[in-house]
Amino acid sequence: MIRTLKPAQLVFDIVVATLCLLLVLYVSALSPSLGTSPVAGIGMSAALGLRRISPPIALGIAWLTSLVQVFADIGPDPSNLAILPVLYATASYGDRITKWAGLVSSGVGALIIAIYLPLDAGYAPDLGSVSILAQLPAITLTMLITFLSFLAVFVLSWTFGLLARTWRASREAGRARIIAERQRLDAEREAAREHERTRIARDMHDVVAHSLAVVIAQADGARYAKDADPGAVGTALEAISTTAREALADVRVLLAQLRHNQGESPQPVxxxxxxxxxxxxxxxxxxxxxxxxxxxxxxxxxxxxxxxxxxxxxxxxxxxxxxxxxxxxxxxxxxxxxxxxxxxxxxxxxxxxxxxxxxxxxxxxxxxxxxxxxxxxxxxxxxxxxxxxxxxxxxx
Structure with a gap:
């Protein structure tokens, strides 16, 4: 899973990862007795830089680096804090498998730390020559406290990522609703305009067809009656003139509506x-x-x-x-x-x-x-x- 980042985001992640590596190298050079190693710093810095580009790869690198630290007996250093933004990224940007892998990693990682730290010579309590049975309650309590502490920190970081993912999804859904509402309003306006155009076309058909039929009938009547009844010609021409004027007025109103989308068409009752x-x-x-x-x-x-x-x-x-x-x-x-x-x-x-x-x-x-x-x-x-x-x- 490779995500595409904006240039500013990519530059920010590279700068943060570089600063993390420089900090680890500085601490290692300043205090060699801490047992830190550049290997851990390089691994965790790489995981930190890749957390948004590819959350599953970042989680895998963080796990590999942590296991190397455990088996090579490399002490923790500031770069180990990079696991928190990595867990955040698995919940915020990862797919379904990566998201739940981050949650499982929180529990497993806390358990490994709880077992590793108390048994390490540098972190175990000073029990002297007390028998193993006498040490067991103290070791168990130390492990439990360590486990719960790290589990709370890891799960909290993962939860923040999940909340950010939910907030982003809600914001995108809100934008989608706004776009859908705008599209619905546009569709309604277009439907209203189409309905208005259809109504005007119907009115145009009614006005023109009726008026032309009357004009043709009157003209034919006048033509047939011009010899037998010359007076009917004047009546027919008057009817033609009146009908044509009324039709012209109606058509002008309808054409004005088409041109300006305003005005009232003829509304006979x-x-x-x-x-x-x-x-x-x-x-x-x-x-x-x-x-x-x-x-x-x-x-x-x-x-x-x-x-x-x-x-x-x-x-x-x-x-x-x-x-x-x-x-x-x-x-x-x-x-x-x-x-x-x-x-x-x-x-x-x-x-x-x-x-x-x-x-x-x-x-x-x-x-x-x-x-x-x-x-x-x-x-x-x-x-x-x-x-x-x-x-x-x-x-x-």
């Missing part, structure tokens, strides 16, 4: 249905409108959906249906706002269900909490939709 029906009647489409039941207040989203569904259904009837036959528009206020638009099919080869209009009507109904259905029925094209009378849209 059920009260505007009369104007819509009159406009289409003037285009030559015979329409019979009826309402069943007592109208109740509905939300703006339901009114907009109902208006757009009726508008799209009548526009399809004008473009694809038999305009010589009556179109029936019915609003039913029984349990919900029911919509039914029935128009005559011109030819079976040109059904009204092609294009984007059907999909747009269905999407509008579903977004308003309702349902939608369209299809041929007894030679007519029937559009049905149901919208809840009371509906609270879910907002993000």
């Amino acid at each position: 059920l009260a505007d249905l009369d104007r819509l029906l009159d406009q289409l009647r003037a285009s030559g489409l015979p329409i019979r409108f009826e309402q069943v039941g007592e109208p109740v207040a509905v939300g703006t989203s339901q009114q907009l959906a109902a208006y757009r569904i009726v508008q799209e259904a009548l526009t399809n009837a004008l473009r694809h249906g038999d305009v010589a036959k009556q179109v029936d528009v019915r609003l039913d206020w029984a349990d919900e706002l029911g919509i039914r638009v029935s128009s005559a099919i011109l030819t079976p080869e040109h059904p009204q269900g092609i294009g984007h209009g059907i999909a747009g009507m269905r999407e509008r109904a579903e977004l308003a909490g309702g349902w939608f259905d369209a299809g041929p029925e007894a030679g007519r094209w029937v559009v049905r939709a149901g919208l809840p009378s009371v509906f609270e849209p879910v907002t993000a």
